[in-house]
Amino acid sequence: MLVIFTMDKTVSFHTLGCRLNFSETGSIADGFLKRGYRIVEFGKPSDVTFLNTCTVTDGADSSCRNLIRKAHKLSPGGKIVVAGCYAQMESEKIQKMQGVDLILGNSEKYRVFDYLDEDDDNMIKIDQTNEFWGAYTTPGDMGHTRAFLKIQDGCNYVCSFCIIPFARGRSRTISVANATKNARELVNIGYKEIVLTGVNIGEYESQSGERLETLIEELAKIEGLKRLRLSSVEPNTITKSLLKTLKATKIYQDHFHIPLQSGDDGILKSMRRKYTVEQYRQTIELIKNEFPNCGIGADVIVGYPGETEEQFQNTYKLLDELPITHFHVFPFSKRKGTTAAKLDDQITQAEKKRRVSLLNELGDKKLEKFARSFVGSNQNVLFEQKKENYWIGQTPQFLKIKVRDDKLQKNQIAQIKILESQNSALLGAIHL
Numbered sequence: 001m002l003v004i005f006t007m008d009k010t011v012s013f014h015t016l017g018c019r020l021n022f023s024e025t026g027s028i029a030d031g032f033l034k035r036g037y038r039i040v041e042f043g044k045p046s047d048v049t050f051l052n053t054c055t056v057t058d059g060a061d062s063s064c065r066n067l068i069r070k071a072h073k074l075s076p077g078g079k080i081v082v083a084g085c086y087a088q089m090e091s092e093k094i095q096k097m098q099g100v101d102l103i104l105g106n107s108e109k110y111r112v113f114d115y116l117d118e119d120d121d122n123m124i125k126i127d128q129t130n131e132f133w134g135a136y137t138t139p140g141d142m143g144h145t146r147a148f149l150k151i152q153d154g155c156n157y158v159c160s161f162c163i164i165p166f167a168r169g170r171s172r173t174i175s176v177a178n179a180t181k182n183a184r185e186l187v188n189i190g191y192k193e194i195v196l197t198g199v200n201i202g203e204y205e206s207q208s209g210e211r212l213e214t215l216i217e218e219l220a221k222i223e224g225l226k227r228l229r230l231s232s233v234e235p236n237t238i239t240k241s242l243l244k245t246l247k248a249t250k251i252y253q254d255h256f257h258i259p260l261q262s263g264d265d266g267i268l269k270s271m272r273r274k275y276t277v278e279q280y281r282q283t284i285e286l287i288k289n290e291f292p293n294c295g296i297g298a299d300v301i302v303g304y305p306g307e308t309e310e311q312f313q314n315t316y317k318l319l320d321e322l323p324i325t326h327f328h329v330f331p332f333s334k335r336k337g338t339t340a341a342k343l344d345d346q347i348t349q350a351e352k353k354r355r356v357s358l359l360n361e362l363g364d365k366k367l368e369k370f371a372r373s374f375v376g377s378n379q380n381v382l383f384e385q386k387k388e389n390y391w392i393g394q395t396p397q398f399l400k401i402k403v404r405d406d407k408l409q410k411n412q413i414a415q416i417k418i419l420e421s422q423n424s425a426l427l428g429a430i431h432l
């Protein structure tokens with residue numbers, strides 16, 4: 001990308017939440033660059049601070065408010081734009097905060113440039129239109145080596161605990177042709193790895209009826225694309241045909257992220273999830289049949305209203321038994337307007353904390369065991385950054401690996417011999 005050094009206006013970004021948010025910030029950052037802005041690291045004063053926010057839990061909400069305060073402190077004279085899911089849901093609260101100039105909902109954030117130039121007293125721009133805003137990634141200048149390609153937005157499910165359908169609207173997708181075009185651009189600017197991203201990508205079906213499998217097949221044909229991943233996929237949308245398509249690409253990496261939420265059928269039903277424990281188990285089996293060495297991540301919510309010790313133990317036992325390697329454990333968080341927020345029998349914070357730490361302990365043990373099982377093997381690693389003399393990268397299974405070798409470079413893929421595992425972080429050397 002051409003960067004002109006006479007640029008005088010600066011912009012900084014901070015993103016909270018999911019990979020989708022990161023992909024969208026990338027697209028918006030690209031727009032700022034094209035308009036002559038220079039990107040500075042968040043933490044340094046800037047003319048514009050763009051905060052792409054999240055509202056998935058109470059914790060996310062309070063991180064957003066802290067971030068706004070921090071941004072105002074850093075750039076008291078600069079403009080602060082608060083965009084994304086928290087902006088969409090809590091615009092009035094944000095409006096009262098010091099230093100905020102513009103509040104943009106999920107559709108409006110892509111027009112931030114127009115709004116910044118406008119002379120309009122109304123600082124809140126929120127609309128409920130369900131347009132698909134094509135966004136692809138963090139541009140090269142922002143230092144990432146993995147590109148997030150947005151192919152879907154919104155969700156038509158109604159999980160009882162989830163605010164996302166309110167914040168992002170109904171499901172919509174980008175066509176196979178447009179997604180492939182965006183992917184090609186990413187590869188042309190140097191990306192070797194693409195992660196397909198959305199809220200519920202298993203429900204991908206473009207307006208013309210095109211399927212996720214077709215999109216994956218098209219992406220696999222792009223010369224120069226070496227690694228492909230899917231972000232989180234709902235268990236009920238994983239099919240044999242999808243797995244076979246992924247395997248046939250030869251570039252799909254050995255990692256899946258399949259949200260579980262609970263290992264108890266009663267809780268799953270109350271959550272309005274679209275599968276039972278048995279069906280989840282079968283999904284994991286299907287995946288392991290096609291990708292026997294893969295790592296599997298799972299989101300879990302503990303302390304859902306009414307969750308008994310026995311129901312929690314059902315989750316614990318299921319996670320212990322299944323080959324889940326990357327745990328993402330969250331305490332239940334009441335989201336205003338959702339069905340679960342109105343349920344009686346809320347679990348105390350202390351109890352939720354206890355359940356979170358029990359699962360995290362189990363998760364750490366399982367990840368360490370999984371990581372150790374690769375010691376002695378050779379893995380292709382994409383290197384992302386250098387820290388304290390070590391090059392850091394990810395294996396196909398999404399295991400972090402450190403290699404001390406000056407021959408390596410950022411964005412290089414190299415065959416690495418895994419030498420040892422230290423608390424689930426691997427140590428390796430270039431395989432000669």
Ligand code: SF4
Pocket residue numbers: 155156157158159162163164165199200234
């Ligand atoms: S699938 Fe359920 S949890 Fe995921 S975004 Fe949709 S409603 Fe929320």
